[in-house]
Amino acid sequence: MNVSGYIKQSALVIGGFLSLLCVVGVIAYHDSRIIKRNRHVTGAPSKKDAMRWLFEGAGIYFFNRYHPTWKHGVQETYDDQREQSQLFHYRLQIEHITDTDPKIQTNHKRPTIYFHGWGDIKNSAKLLKAFCDVLPGDIVTFHFRDRGVIIPKIRFANLGQLPDVLSAIYTLKWTVEKLQPEAIDLFGYSRGGATLLNTIAVLNDTTGIFDAELSRIGISNIMRKQLLLLIQKGCHVLNCPLTDMNVTMNEFIKHKMGSFAQRKMPFLMKTFEKLTHYKSTGLQGIASAQAFSGLTLNMLLHFQHHDTIVSNANDARLYEALYQHNPKSTFLVLGNDGGHIHSHGALAHTLHTFKKQFGGSYDPEYVLQYKATKHILPIAQQLLCPGENARSLIDEYYAQCTTCNTKKKRSSKEFKTNQLVQVIEE
Numbered sequence: 001m002n003v004s005g006y007i008k009q010s011a012l013v014i015g016g017f018l019s020l021l022c023v024v025g026v027i028a029y030h031d032s033r034i035i036k037r038n039r040h041v042t043g044a045p046s047k048k049d050a051m052r053w054l055f056e057g058a059g060i061y062f063f064n065r066y067h068p069t070w071k072h073g074v075q076e077t078y079d080d081q082r083e084q085s086q087l088f089h090y091r092l093q094i095e096h097i098t099d100t101d102p103k104i105q106t107n108h109k110r111p112t113i114y115f116h117g118w119g120d121i122k123n124s125a126k127l128l129k130a131f132c133d134v135l136p137g138d139i140v141t142f143h144f145r146d147r148g149v150i151i152p153k154i155r156f157a158n159l160g161q162l163p164d165v166l167s168a169i170y171t172l173k174w175t176v177e178k179l180q181p182e183a184i185d186l187f188g189y190s191r192g193g194a195t196l197l198n199t200i201a202v203l204n205d206t207t208g209i210f211d212a213e214l215s216r217i218g219i220s221n222i223m224r225k226q227l228l229l230l231i232q233k234g235c236h237v238l239n240c241p242l243t244d245m246n247v248t249m250n251e252f253i254k255h256k257m258g259s260f261a262q263r264k265m266p267f268l269m270k271t272f273e274k275l276t277h278y279k280s281t282g283l284q285g286i287a288s289a290q291a292f293s294g295l296t297l298n299m300l301l302h303f304q305h306h307d308t309i310v311s312n313a314n315d316a317r318l319y320e321a322l323y324q325h326n327p328k329s330t331f332l333v334l335g336n337d338g339g340h341i342h343s344h345g346a347l348a349h350t351l352h353t354f355k356k357q358f359g360g361s362y363d364p365e366y367v368l369q370y371k372a373t374k375h376i377l378p379i380a381q382q383l384l385c386p387g388e389n390a391r392s393l394i395d396e397y398y399a400q401c402t403t404c405n406t407k408k409k410r411s412s413k414e415f416k417t418n419q420l421v422q423v424i425e426e
Contacts, residue, residue, distance in 0.1 A: 069101040092142040106137040106361045112185040114141045115192030132344035137361020158277040160194030183233035193241020194285035201288030235298035235358035243286040243314035251311035289321040298329040298358045305401040309340035316391035332384040336401045350383040
């Protein structure tokens with residue numbers, strides 16, 4: 001290996017370790033009300049526990065270690081791998097994990113397919129399953145072509161547009177052929193959320209503009225209908241989803257780089273398009289959601305206050321777009337657990353009740369906990385269906401979070417100042 005290759009590999013390992021440290025740190029310390037690590041753990045963990053979690057997480061994320069209750073399910077064959085290389089010029093490394101935990105009500109005929117975010121790999125599904133309790137039951141996970149720990153393969157990035165969608169649809173097809181499920185649940189985090197929405201839109205398209213690409217990867221009209229039917233039988237989670245990359249870039253530049261950089265937005269966008277496979281005129285999650293007419297979908301949207309990665313600009317619009325087509329089965333969960341990279345406290349507390357309602361795998365302890373505490377819970381811990389009041393509810397909640405966070409920072413600063421004064425006086 002040459003020097004530049006060694007430096008690049010070392011940077012990836014160090015970056016991945018820092019990313020893992022950040023995720024586990026948020027999980028371990030942010031939400032001291034209820035910390036979850038597969039089973040319910042009340043109270044903040046000790047530093048010893050946090051370090052143990054960190055090493056355990058590293059084994060799961062980097063070395064593909066399994067929990068005792070996880071088993072290898074149906075795996076790819078050599079022919080599958082060769083086909084993927086021919087179709088996509090990379091291996092998706094599709095992985096099926098079965099959950100044998102007796103405390104989980106697992107429907108083995110109904111796996112959850114996980115769509116990972118940008119700057120991430122498929123193994124984040126295992127971290128969320130092991131530490132955050134948001135992927136109960138059997139899961140199927142796979143790589144997007146731009147996979148990478150913190151540092152993605154920029155030249156292949158398309159942020160949930162057609163190249164990502166084709167990989168997702170191929171994984172859906174693989175799942176149907178290999179596992180013969182009765183229904184399919186989907187879970188999309190960040191870019192994965194945009195891919196989830198765009199995948200449904202492409203399968204539901206009637207204009208014919210995607211027919212050639214779908215045919216190329218072996219998706220016939222009969223298979224499209226079968227996939228849509230299985231998706232409609234399932235229930236789906238959008239976890240801090242990317243809604244529109246154009247809006248996200250504009251918001252990021254405005255808040256991080258100022259008005260001067262915002263005026264250069266057209267130039268920056270063109271540069272980004274040249275460096276990647278992203279197209280500003282391509283598929284966008286929110287536009288796809290607005291075109292779901294005629295589909296029966298069970299959706300749970302989870303948004304976090306102060307999401308500085310994908311921004312909160314389109315949160316209400318996305319809920320409204322999905323609600324107009326499925327008003328009785330579109331749910332909302334709000335949280336203040338750390339922003340885009342968060343502890344999943346609010347989502348874990350509500351997701352199992354949602355999954356049980358629509359026949360998915362779930363943890364009965366969470367369901368009982370939610371029922372027992374529902375009447376005393378704050379908005380952030382509730383499974384909401386606000387309907388036409390979604391925008392005002394979201395705005396009001398985010399305003400409350402801003403006020404609350406400001407008070408916490410002020411109190412923390414005052415506490416540290418008082419400690420310093422005491423030390424000086426002593």
